[in-house]
Amino acid sequence: MDFFTTTASRFYAPVALGIWCANWETGCEALGIPGRFQVLTPEERGVRDAPDLPRYHVSWIGRATDAVAA
Template identity: 80%
Template sequence: MKRLDFYSTTTSRFYAPAALGIWCANWETGCDALGIPGHFQVLTLEERGVSDAPELPRYHMSWIARADAVAV
């Protein structure tokens, strides 16, 4: 599975969600423009291969490329 994980390095309840929305929208737009199919998904610790989650950086979600996606 090819994926990109999105994290924030602040505990701000205001900045982090707004920034995350901008990051994800830009990422999805770029992938669409390049013809890279995929989707966003929130993965569990186990799915990410992580044993514990520190407070920072804080994981938010992952972009998972479709298995048949062509690398650019």
């Protein structure tokens, strides 16, 4: 799961993204879904020409386990 912001604001975007990621991680923990955040390079994401907006920030890398219900 990739996380993007759709504004170029230096102030709003980082705060909103931080809140979003904290809620995402808390929800995954509560549901027993393992994973971690990682910033991926454009090559790792398979992107050649990235537009200015939406702006990529971080990805959630999930790990499959037997504990996660299908």
